[in-house]
Amino acid sequence: MTVRHILAIDQGTTGTKALIVREDGQVVASQSQGFRQFYPRPGWVEHDPEEIWRTVTETAAAALGTASVRPGELAAIGITNQRETTVAWERDTGRPACNAIVWQDRRTAGMCLRLAAAGAGATFRDRTGLLLDAYFSGTKISWLLDNVNGLRKRAEANEIAVGTIDSWLVYKLTGGCQHRGTGLRSPGRAIR
Numbered sequence: 001m002t003v004r005h006i007l008a009i010d011q012g013t014t015g016t017k018a019l020i021v022r023e024d025g026q027v028v029a030s031q032s033q034g035f036r037q038f039y040p041r042p043g044w045v046e047h048d049p050e051e052i053w054r055t056v057t058e059t060a061a062a063a064l065g066t067a068s069v070r071p072g073e074l075a076a077i078g079i080t081n082q083r084e085t086t087v088a089w090e091r092d093t094g095r096p097a098c099n100a101i102v103w104q105d106r107r108t109a110g111m112c113l114r115l116a117a118a119g120a121g122a123t124f125r126d127r128t129g130l131l132l133d134a135y136f137s138g139t140k141i142s143w144l145l146d147n148v149n150g151l152r153k154r155a156e157a158n159e160i161a162v163g164t165i166d167s168w169l170v171y172k173l174t175g176g177c178q179h180r181g182t183g184l185r186s187p188g189r190a191i192r
Contacts, residue, residue: 004075005067007060011052011081011165013102018059020067023075029067031059038099043106046099049087052165053172077173081166086140088151088162094172097160098148101140108139137164
């Protein structure tokens with residue numbers, strides 16, 4: 001009987017861990033690697049998505065090697081991640097358009113206050129069950145579109161995909177075939 005394995009990727013705020021888990025739940029290999037944090041201004045926190053991708057591929061390869069498991073022998077890949085960290089990338093190449101804005105970044109706090117003052121807080125809470133807060137990816141996406149040179153125009157031309165780290169990792173792991181997670185709509189087009 002062939003034992004099946006799962007590759008579990010824990011992509012966190014300060015590092016990435018890859019585990020190989022047997023079908024009985026036993027962890028047979030684990031590798032981890034940290035990456036840099038960038039603080040361009042007070043209250044701003046960014047990550048280099050390419051550095052995150054490198055840590056994912058390196059820890060996964062090392063864990064597979066330690067467990068003597070070939071990628072084709074995996075039953076599944078699971079991803080847990082730093083949730084609301086937001087990244088924009090080129091659809092054709094998968095290259096990030098800029099650094100990712102980390103979940104703890106506060107650059108959109110003023111935007112959230114303005115939206116709440118304009119009465120959008122109740123609508124947001126009714127539709128999502130959440131309070132308006134800079135923690136969430138929605139205002140981060142808006143900030144990226146408004147502040148990264150040419151990004152809005154490229155998004156409207158359907159050249160850019162946007163999502164949280166898990167959606168970008170799924171995109172990378174599937175060779176650009178799948179985009180799951182945070183969605184963005186532009187006039188007349190879905191950017192998924």
